[in-house]
Amino acid sequence: MCAPIASFAAQSDFFDGTLVLPIATEPKTFNVLVAQETSSTEVAQYLFEGLTEFNPKTGAVLPDLAASWHHSPDGLVWTFRLRKGVRWSDGSPFTAQDVAFTFEQVIFNPAIPNGARDIFTIQGKPVTLNVLDDDTVEFHLPAPFAPFLFSLTQPIIPKHILEKAVHDGTFSSAWGLGEDPARIVGTGPFRLAKVLPGERVELVRNPYYWRMGHDRRPLPRLDRIILMIIPSQENQLLRFLDGETDLFVMRGSDYPVLKPLEKERNFKIHRTGASLGSSFVALNQQAKEPWKKKWFQNRDFRRALSHGLDRASMADIVFNRFAVKQCSPLSPSVPFFYNDETPCYDHDPGTAKMILTEVVGFQDKDKDGILEDEEGHPLEIVLMTNTEDPARLQLAQMIREDWRRIGIRVHLQPLEFNALVSKLTVTHDWDAVVMGLTGSVDPHFGANVWLSSGNLHFWNPGGGNATYIETKVDDLFGKAAVTLDRNKRKEYYDEWQRIEGEELPLIPTVLPEVLYAVRDRFAPLTPTALGGPFYPIEEVETKRS
Amino acid sequence: MSPRHSFFNRCLMAIPLLLLLPLLTFWLMHLMPGNYFDQLRLNPQISRATVEQYEKLYHLNEPVLIQYVYWLKQLARLDFGYSFAYKQPVLDILVSRLGNTVLLTGFSFAWAWILAVFLGLLAARYPRSIFNRLLDGIAYAALSMPNFFLCLILLHLAAAWGGLPLGGMRSVDYEALSASGKVLDILSHLAIPSFVLGIGIFSFLFRLMRAQAQEVYERDFVLYLRAWRIPGYKILFKHVARNAINPLITLLGMQLPALVSGAALVEIFTGWPGLGQVMLQAVRAQDLFLVMGNMVMVSALLVLGNFLSDILLVIVDPRIRSGKGGAS
Numbered sequence: 076m077c078a079p080i081a082s083f084a085a086q087s088d089f090f091d092g093t094l095v096l097p098i099a100t101e102p103k104t105f106n107v108l109v110a111q112e113t114s115s116t117e118v119a120q121y122l123f124e125g126l127t128e129f130n131p132k133t134g135a136v137l138p139d140l141a142a143s144w145h146h147s148p149d150g151l152v153w154t155f156r157l158r159k160g161v162r163w164s165d166g167s168p169f170t171a172q173d174v175a176f177t178f179e180q181v182i183f184n185p186a187i188p189n190g191a192r193d194i195f196t197i198q199g200k201p202v203t204l205n206v207l208d209d210d211t212v213e214f215h216l217p218a219p220f221a222p223f224l225f226s227l228t229q230p231i232i233p234k235h236i237l238e239k240a241v242h243d244g245t246f247s248s249a250w251g252l253g254e255d256p257a258r259i260v261g262t263g264p265f266r267l268a269k270v271l272p273g274e275r276v277e278l279v280r281n282p283y284y285w286r287m288g289h290d291r292r293p294l295p296r297l298d299r300i301i302l303m304i305i306p307s308q309e310n311q312l313l314r315f316l317d318g319e320t321d322l323f324v325m326r327g328s329d330y331p332v333l334k335p336l337e338k339e340r341n342f343k344i345h346r347t348g349a350s351l352g353s354s355f356v357a358l359n360q361q362a363k364e365p366w367k368k369k370w371f372q373n374r375d376f377r378r379a380l381s382h383g384l385d386r387a388s389m390a391d392i393v394f395n396r397f398a399v400k401q402c403s404p405l406s407p408s409v410p411f412f413y414n415d416e417t418p419c420y421d422h423d424p425g426t427a428k429m430i431l432t433e434v435v436g437f438q439d440k441d442k443d444g445i446l447e448d449e450e451g452h453p454l455e456i457v458l459m460t461n462t463e464d465p466a467r468l469q470l471a472q473m474i475r476e477d478w479r480r481i482g483i484r485v486h487l488q489p490l491e492f493n494a495l496v497s498k499l500t501v502t503h504d505w506d507a508v509v510m511g512l513t514g515s516v517d518p519h520f521g522a523n524v525w526l527s528s529g530n531l532h533f534w535n536p537g538g539g540n541a542t543y544i545e546t547k548v549d550d551l552f553g554k555a556a557v558t559l560d561r562n563k564r565k566e567y568y569d570e571w572q573r574i575e576g577e578e579l580p581l582i583p584t585v586l587p588e589v590l591y592a593v594r595d596r597f598a599p600l601t602p603t604a605l606g607g608p609f610y611p612i613e614e615v616e617t618k619r620s
Numbered sequence: 621m622s623p624r625h626s627f628f629n630r631c632l633m634a635i636p637l638l639l640l641l642p643l644l645t646f647w648l649m650h651l652m653p654g655n656y657f658d659q660l661r662l663n664p665q666i667s668r669a670t671v672e673q674y675e676k677l678y679h680l681n682e683p684v685l686i687q688y689v690y691w692l693k694q695l696a697r698l699d700f701g702y703s704f705a706y707k708q709p710v711l712d713i714l715v716s717r718l719g720n721t722v723l724l725t726g727f728s729f730a731w732a733w734i735l736a737v738f739l740g741l742l743a744a745r746y747p748r749s750i751f752n753r754l755l756d757g758i759a760y761a762a763l764s765m766p767n768f769f770l771c772l773i774l775l776h777l778a779a780a781w782g783g784l785p786l787g788g789m790r791s792v793d794y795e796a797l798s799a800s801g802k803v804l805d806i807l808s809h810l811a812i813p814s815f816v817l818g819i820g821i822f823s824f825l826f827r828l829m830r831a832q833a834q835e836v837y838e839r840d841f842v843l844y845l846r847a848w849r850i851p852g853y854k855i856l857f858k859h860v861a862r863n864a865i866n867p868l869i870t871l872l873g874m875q876l877p878a879l880v881s882g883a884a885l886v887e888i889f890t891g892w893p894g895l896g897q898v899m900l901q902a903v904r905a906q907d908l909f910l911v912m913g914n915m916v917m918v919s920a921l922l923v924l925g926n927f928l929s930d931i932l933l934v935i936v937d938p939r940i941r942s943g944k945g946g947a948s
Binding site: 101109188273301304523 | 667673788792888
């Protein structure tokens with residue numbers, strides 16, 4: 076691309092104190108309790124706060140709307156002292172009534188479907204709460220719940236604005252895109268100023284924000300955040316280079332294009348490590364054909380397959396080197412709980428083939444390059460993946476080639492996401508799948524996947540067929556959920572990661588790195604994969620030139 | 621057949637069309653496996669009971685035909701239902717984007733039509749000129765190039781040379797501009813997408829108009845008018861134009877639905893905040909009622925467009941009004 080003669084995006088005073096971010100899809104609602112997709116929750120992080128806050132750098136849970144807390148020795152009663160003097164962005168005082176409203180009238184309201192209710196339902200029973208006075212709330216838990224503090228990052232919403240909608244039964248549709256921005260009220264550092272559907276969302280600083288900087292100057296430092304809705308990645312790149320936007324979330328393949336332009340176009344590329352979540356190949360241990368079921372249930376078979384994967388090439392080819400090998404079910408970006416001693420499998424086709432022939436008992440009797448089991452069934456697997464993600468499709472193609480080399484014939488079957496989900500969770504009609512799952516920073520929230528009875532335990536569903544090892548995992552998760560000592564919890568989850576590394580129900584592949592290109596007129600910047608490029612957003616300011 | 625009779629006939633024919641098109645869409649949407657809420661199923665933090673609660677709320681757990689009846693009942697009260705993703709009435713979402721899309725497509729159609737008719741007539745008058753050959757080349761190139769590709773090329777050129785915005789509808793600092801600055805700002809943002817959208821329409825109509833006009837030129841009445849020493853421009857823009865334009869007017873009506881649905885691809889590539897973005901996401905996420913609402917709107921516009929082009933034809937061509945056909 077040639078150097079620009081004139082950039083359309085003018086650099087005027089207007090941009091002082093303004094951060095312009097691109098987003099691929101527009102927020103669908105500002106109602107953070109019913110929002111389901113990241114496009115909506117991404118905006119919510121600027122507008123709302125919870126009782127606690129998660130620090131993405133240390134993994135610690137810090138006070139936010141709650142100033143302090145203590146719990147009873149049995150961990151069943153938690154008392155939170157709320158921060159004094161906090162105001163909503165319309166100036167009304169924030170009180171314990173708002174906390175009670177959020178939990179009692181919204182989250183546990185049977186008429187309002189929401190995901191938060193599942194988090195605060197512990198062993199089938201809801202968390203209850205008592206308002207002791209305007210500044211104190213007491214939560215009663217049906218059982219000790221270790222991730223409770225982390226769960227309380229749950230945004231609190233204003234009673235004085237939303238109570239009417241709850242009573243009218245219109246809560247789920249309240250705070251949509253067409254709502255008057257002045258009525259969308261939070262305690263976060265910014266408040267909503269304007270919404271132009273499909274075009275942009277403008278946030279301005281919340282004049283009532285409670286937090287003070289270290290130098291006693293009020294926070295946030297930025298006057299304005301403008302979220303530009305730019306659906307095409309191609310267009311996001313052009314407009315970032317042109318100077319219109321201040322951030323570009325890069326793919327590995329963008330690196331060679333962008334790196335030489337850093338100085339000339341005034342930005343810097345930040346490598347922040349592996350993305351949260353997981354990426355793996357799963358084998359159906361309850362496959363329809365009995366012989367396949369036998370293969371897939373065999374741990375040595377799965378180990379051979381893991382040895383067969385050339386993860387270095389996957390990182391090179393699919394992500395242009397910007398990916399890390401995954402070993403544990405947790406991402407290496409998960410602070411504190413990630414176990415870096417989880418067993419890993421090197422690319423070693425020789426060992427893989429040796430395990431398949433000598434340990435599992437496959438042989439290539441007809442010399443066609445494809446192994447057969449003792450009953451003569453050729454080692455053929457249908458590998459599914461979803462069509463929406465080109466990187467995943469590419470991974471699946473590489474897996475097919477890798478496994479072909481160790482004597483497995485793989486038939487690739489890309490499917491629409493919804494079709495794939497229905498095969499995995501309803502009909503159970505699948506052999507192998509290349510997938511990713513969204514991760515959480517607290518391993519407990521993977522329980523739905525890892526508990527043998529979990530509804531996402533799709534490789535051996537139902538809980539009725541749980542193996543001895545799986546019941547051991549159930550036990551570890553159960554203990555870790557009720558143990559409040561953080562170090563003790565880590566021991567349980569370390570053990571779990573070690574077991575999954577040995578057992579390989581999900582064979583990990585590679586996780587892409589998170590790369591941000593950020594305009595260099597902002598400071599201080601400490602980007603992380605978990606916290607994003609600008610955490611903590613209230614401290615970020617534009618540099619005066 | 622009297623015009624009035626034909627009008628009522630048209631009305632009657634519109635009813636099954638308006639019922640069948642949505643049914644077809646409904647059925648096609650259900651051919652896709654799963655539903656909107658399936659994306660929640662793979663979220664480890666959301667329980668199955670929650671997903672089922674959502675499905676029950678919108679009757680997604682019932683057979684397709686029952687769902688369709690529920691939807692028709694709603695529609696009878698002019699209620700298009702709620703979007704799953706936006707949790708807002710479908711009508712509100714459509715209306716909030718309609719203006720932007722119509723601005724883009726309307727502007728593109730307008731310049732394409734006016735230029736096509738004007739240049740088409742001129743090209744028919746001077747078929748051997750360089751001007752005609754040049755336009756022929758442009759039209760040929762534009763018709764053979766996919767418009768998303770043209771769009772990407774233009775965006776890259778604009779990025780390299782500067783001067784034109786690279787997407788969106790308004791600049792970031794739009795609010796800080798003067799009134800005339802605001803108009804200029806929107807016009808400059810219109811330049812690339814409306815060129816891409818318009819050039820295809822222009823090329824097609826230009827060739828049609830030229831062919832029509834050439835054919836009319838060879839008729840006897842033109843010779844007769846010339847003999848009467850009617851000035852050339854008057855023959856061209858009054859007499860030839862009125863005789864040649866009928867097929868274009870029929871097309872005009874048929875293109876009315878394209879006014880709201882024809883720009884999706886260009887909108888996505890240039891980040892234009894119109895219906896295209898919303899609909900693409902809605903179809904992909906299976907946001908059923910939003911897709912249906914759009915479908916009803918587009919089919920209604922199709923019917924309306926056909927009406928309008930009939931009425932326009934009657935106005936432009938008195939032969940249709942009197943019910944007499946044939947050449948004059």
